Amino acid sequence: MEKKASAGNRGEGVRSDCHITCEIREVGGIELKLQSRVNALFGEDIRNQVNAILDFYGVRHARIEVEDTGALPFVIAARMEAVLRTLTGSDREYLPAMLPENRFETERDRFRFSRLYLPGNTPRLMINAGIHKPHGIILDLEDAVAADRKYEARFVVRNALRQLNFYGAERMVRINQVPAGLEDIEYVAPHYVNLILIPKCESALQLRMVNDAIEEIRRKREVPCRIWLMPIIESALGVLKAHEIASAADNVVAIAIGLEDYTADLGTRRSQEGMESFMARSMVVNAARAAGIQAIDSVFSDISDMEALKQNIKVSKSLGFDGMGCIHPRQIKVIHENYAPDAAEIEKAMKITDAFIKATQQGLGVVSLGSKMIDPPVVKRAQRTINLAVSLGLLPENWQEQMIAQTESKQ
C-alpha cells in the first residue's frame, strides 16, 4: 500500500480546483495544512469537510496538504476520496448527496443536436456548462483525461453527476475504450447517468459487454432509470461494422462518428471539404437509419470560426445527421440554429402536412398539393420537420389554425 498520494490540479491558470497531498503516518494525529484562495469565507468549511472524510476512511494519523483555488465541495470530496482510497485500499464510496433534480430518465428520441464535451478531470469547465443549454453534456473519461489521472477523474465525474445541475441537458459520460472502460461504468451507472458513450467501437460484442456490466450494476444497486448507449465509430473496421453496432442492443439510441481517429486510421488527414470521410459519414447515417436510431456527426475543432462551423453543419445535415459534438459552448447556438429546420423547410412541411390532414379528413387516399401528388415518405418527413419546429419553438402548436386564419384574412 502507498504511504503518500496526491490528486487534483494546481499551478498557473488552475481555478475552482484543489490539489491534495496526503501522507499516512503511525502516530501524531492529523496535521492539516490548508492554503486556500477562499480561506476567509470557506476556510473553516474546508477543514471540516477534510476532517469528516478522513474520519470516514478511518484515518487517524496523517499529514495532509490542501492547495485550494476555490473548489466546490463536490471537487474537494472527489480529491479526498481518490487520495484516501489509494492510501487505505478501501473501496468505500464517499458519496455527496444526489440532487433531486438530477434523478431523471431521458427520452429515447429526444433531440441530440449538440452535446458538449467536458474534460473529466477539469471541474472548472463543468460548473457552468448547463447554462449554455446544450442538449447533452459529456463528462469525458477518455481522451480528455491524461493516463495517470484516469483514476481521480472518475470521482470528479461521479460527484458531478450527483451534485451539479446541468439544467436539463442529457447527462452523458464517455467511458474509456472497452475492455478498460468497463471499470468506469461502476463509477457512473448508479448515479443517474442518462447515456454512456462507447469510444472506438468495432463490434457488437463490445456493446454487449458494456450492457452486461450496466445490467449487473443496475440489478445490484437497484438503479431505476434506463441508461442509453451511443457507440462512436472511429476506425475503418468500425465503419464497416456500423449496422451491426447500431443494432446491437435496444438501448442504443444513436451512433456517432469520430473523424480525427478515423482519418488517422485511414492514413489521411481531415480536410476542410471532408471528401476523405464522405463514405464513412454516409455509412454511419445509413446504419443509423437502418437501425431506427439517430446519427451524430464528429466535432468541429476550430472554435473561433463560426462561419466554417455553419457550413460544416449544412453539409452534415444534408448527409442526414441529427446532431454533432461540440468542444466549446459558443458552438452550441450555431449548432442548434443550423440543425433546426429553416424557414423554407418549415413552410413547405406545413403545406404538405396541412394537405395530408385535409386529405385524411376527406377520406382521400391520395395526398396532393396543387397538381402534384405527394408520396407517404414525403409526408412522414414533413411531419417530422413540423414536430421538430414546434418543439424548438419555431412554430406555434396551433400552427394549423393560424394558417387557416391567415388564408381567410387574405381572402
Place this chain on the structure above:
Amino acid sequence: MKKYDHLTRNAAGRIVPGEINGEKHIPYKGVGKHIPDGRKFAPRIYSCADYPPDGNKLVPDLKEALIRAGIRDGMTISTHHHFRDGDLIANQVFDAAHELGIKSLRWFPSASFPCHQHVIKYLEDGTIHHIEGSMNGALGRFCSEGRMQGMGVLRSHGGRYQSVQDGEVRIDIAVIAAPTADPFGNANGVEGPAACGLLGFALADSQYADRVIVVTDNLVPFPCIPWQIHGNYVDFVVKVDQVGIPEKIVSGTTQITRSPDRLYIAELTARFCDEAGIIRDGFSYQAGAGGTALSIGNYFRDILRKRGWKARFIRAGSNKYPVEMLEEGLVDYILDGQTFDLEGVRSMRENPNHVNTSPFTSYNYHGKGNFATMVDVVILGATEVDLQFNGNVVTHSDGYLLHGIGGWQNCLFSRCTILPIPLFRDRIPVIRDKVTTLCGPGELIDVIVTERGIAINPLRTDLIEKMNGSGLPVKTIDQLKDEAEKICGKPSSPELDDELVAVVKWVDGTVLDAIRKVPV
C-alpha cells in the same frame, strides 16, 4: 493627530468617522439629502506680472519645479491617471520629495495603478502620510493591513472633482503629466509618444491648485492645440525624456471577452435591455472597458445595425469598438472620459464628434446637473451586491481593498443601472446578506444580471412589468442568493479588525462607509 475620530452611524446604518486625518467630514445622509451651502473654493489671485512675458515657463527638472512651487511638509500633491499603469511621473514626484527630505505629504491621485507600488517605501518612511484616491493591488493591500500612517479616502471621479471644487481637498501642487505641451503650459493628450487621448481627470487640479506643474516629453512651440489644459493655470513646465510607457498607457481591457460564461451574461443583458425597450433610435449608453461590458456594446451595435437605428451618444471609456460604431454611423457622439487604446486616441484626435469630457461635465454632483443622469443605461461591475441591491466595488469579500471607485458611483444615476456579474467567482458568491463595503446605495441599482438569472430591484416595477412574458429568467435576488449558496455553500463572514483604515465617500462628499483593517 489621530487617524480618525468621532464614530457615528450614518443614514445607511454604517459606522463612519466624523473626523478623518484631522479634518471634519459629514456622515452620509441619504441620496440627494445633503444640501451644500456657501460658495465654491476659490484659488488665489495671480498676476501675470509674476510670469515671463515671453510665455516660457520652462524649468530644468521636476525637482526644481517642486522647489519653486514651494513644496514643504504636509502639503497635498495631486497627479492624474491618464497614463494608467504606464505612468512614470507620479513616482518621480515622490522620489524628488524624498530627496528633499519632505515629510507627511498627502498624495491625491485621480487613481493609482500597480506601477505606483514604488511609493510604498515613501509611505513607510513618512514621506507620504496617506493617499486619497483609489488604491489597487499592492497599495490596497498595504492600506488594508493598516500600515498607512493616515486614513485612505476613496472618492469617485465625480466626487474628486466635487471635493476640489468645494474646497474639501485643497491641492497645493498639481503635477500634470502631459503627452504634449508648450512652454506656456497649454497641454493635450492627443499628440506625442505617450498620447492618452485627453486629460480630463486633471481639469480640477489645473483650475484649483495653488501651483501647477506640467511635465511633458513632447514640447511644442506655443500654441499647443488643442489646449485641453490651459496654460493660464500653469506655473511651471518641465521637459523630460519620457512621461509614460505607451504600451502600458493603453493597457485597459480592449478585447471582448472569450469566456463563454461572460458572453452568455452579456447576451442576456442585451436581451434584457431590448425587452425593456431601452434600446431604441436615439438612445444612449455607457459600457466600460471590461470584457463583458465590451461584448454588451457589441450586442447593442448588432441590434442598432439590424433595425437601422442610431444611438445619440455613447458615454465611454472608449476603445476601438465604439470608435468603429462612430465611424459606421451607428452613433452620433462619443462623450469620452478616458481612452483605452490607440484607436480611441486617434479618433479623439481626428473626429470632432469624439468629444473629450471631464468629471465636471459628466459626473460632478455639486454642479447645475451632469450628463451621467441623462444616460439611458449603464453597465457596471461589482465585487459584491446584497439583498437590498447595495453594491461594493472596492473591497473583496475577504475585506481587502483592491479596487478604486472610478466613475462607478456617478454612473448609478443613469436611467437604468445594470450590473452583469457572475453569480459566484470560484466559490465566492457575489450576492451577500450585506456588502462588506457599501459603495452604492441599492435604491440606485436597478438590475443584476447573472448567468443563472436576472434580479430586478423591486423599486423598478416598470422594468418588472416589462419582463412579463419575455421568457427571460427573472428571479428575486433572494432566489439567486440561495441558488449560489446551494452550489458554493454558505460563506462565513471574514473576521475583520475594529480598526478603520479608509473611508468611502459618496458623490456629495459625505462619508458612506468605512473600510476595516484586515488582520494579518
